[in-house]
Amino acid sequence: xxxxxxxxxxxxxxxxxxxxxxxxxxxQAKLAEYRRKRDxxxxxxxxxxxxxxxxxxxxxxxxxxxxxxxxxxRLEHDGVMKSWAVxxxxxLDPSVKRLxxxxxxxxxxxNEFEGTIPKGEYGGGTVMLWDRGTYSYGGSNPDPDxxxxxxxxxxxxxxxxxxxRLRGSWALVRMKRRDQPGKPQWLLIKxxxxxxxxxxxxxxxxxxxxxxxxTMEEIAGGKSRVWHSNRGEAQSAGAQAxxxxxxxxxxxxxxxxxxxxxxxxxxxx
Ligand code: MN
Numbered sequence: 001x002x003x004x005x006x007x008x009x010x011x012x013x014x015x016x017x018x019x020x021x022x023x024x025x026x027x028q029a030k031l032a033e034y035r036r037k038r039d040x041x042x043x044x045x046x047x048x049x050x051x052x053x054x055x056x057x058x059x060x061x062x063x064x065x066x067x068x069x070x071x072x073x074r075l076e077h078d079g080v081m082k083s084w085a086v087x088x089x090x091x092l093d094p095s096v097k098r099l100x101x102x103x104x105x106x107x108x109x110x111n112e113f114e115g116t117i118p119k120g121e122y123g124g125g126t127v128m129l130w131d132r133g134t135y136s137y138g139g140s141n142p143d144p145d146x147x148x149x150x151x152x153x154x155x156x157x158x159x160x161x162x163x164x165r166l167r168g169s170w171a172l173v174r175m176k177r178r179d180q181p182g183k184p185q186w187l188l189i190k191x192x193x194x195x196x197x198x199x200x201x202x203x204x205x206x207x208x209x210x211x212x213x214x215t216m217e218e219i220a221g222g223k224s225r226v227w228h229s230n231r232g233e234a235q236s237a238g239a240q241a242x243x244x245x246x247x248x249x250x251x252x253x254x255x256x257x258x259x260x261x262x263x264x265x266x267x268x269x
Contacts, residue, residue: 056134059161060111061090065216066125071203073100073188075135075159077148080105086188090166092197097187100172114211116220126220129211133163138170155184158191164210165202168195 031048040047057076064072064085071089074081084100091098114129138158141147151157155174161167169191174184190196208215214222 056136056162058108058111058132059135059163060132061130061163061166062113063089063128063130063216064123064125065127065220066117066123071130072103074106074111075148076108077152078145079108081108081110082152084172084186084188085183089203090170090188090190092166092190092195092200092202094190094192094196095198097189100186100188102174102184102186114209114214114219126216128209128214128216128219130206131163131165131210133161133166135162136160155186165206166195168193 035047038045038047058081059076060072060074060081062072062074064070068087071086073084073086073090076082083103083106085103086098086100088098111132114127116126117124119125136159137144137147137151138160139147139151141150148157148159151172156171158169158171160169171189171191172186173189174186177184209219212219
């Protein structure tokens with residue numbers, strides 16, 4: 001989403017104007033009128049919205065055997081999963097900086113996906129849920145959402161993972177742009193803390209799904225959903241009902257488009 005206001009400031013009283021709401025993400029924009037009518041420094045009514053609610057933002061890492069094996073790091077922010085493809089995967093060694101190419105934002109529902117994307121489709125290959133959990137902003141901005149937002153713009157932010165396999169403090173730092181076009185390149189770096197493990201190889205340590213305990217081979221050969229990222233909803237529903245490369249057991253009725261297909265249709269892809 002394009003941001004029109006770059007100097008968005010929040011005060012501790014969190015008084016808001018309509019102008020502020022304009023720059024807010026879609027999920028918060030829905031509460032714009034409610035907020036415009038209220039001065040939250042004077043009323044005890046809730047301000048509402050995703051900021052500072054009990055639910056912490058999600059993170060997921062998917063191991064993806066596409067044309068090149070990589071790990072997709074996704075951090076929930078402003079209603080989407082900000083995403084980076086990390087060719088060598090995360091390292092617990094603070095002296096190791098891992099290249100992380102920022103890719104397009106993904107829908108939050110993608111966090112549930114494990115299975116096989118057919119050959120020839122976008123990102124074709126096996127996807128494993130390698131780690132998941134929540135994360136929190138690790139910087140000094142008193143407003144965590146704003147801290148992440150500014151960090152994404154600035155190209156430097158800290159965050160703390162609370163996953164099954166990855167924990168502790170990390171940083172993403174964007175490298176200086178060269179003149180060549182392409183995906184923004186960041187570095188993923190583990191901070192020194194009690195979860196740091198110099199010399200370790202966490203990718204080799206965990207070879208199975210954090211969700212189903214399957215290996216990549218088992219996922220590839222298993223009864224997982226088969227996704228079609230480049231088909232419209234109606235078309236894919238028909239293809240699935242006919243003769244699509246589905247792994248649906250015989251005799252079981254096809255669903256009218258997988259959850260993924262429905263959400264991709266919503267996102268216009
Ligand atoms: Mn990927």
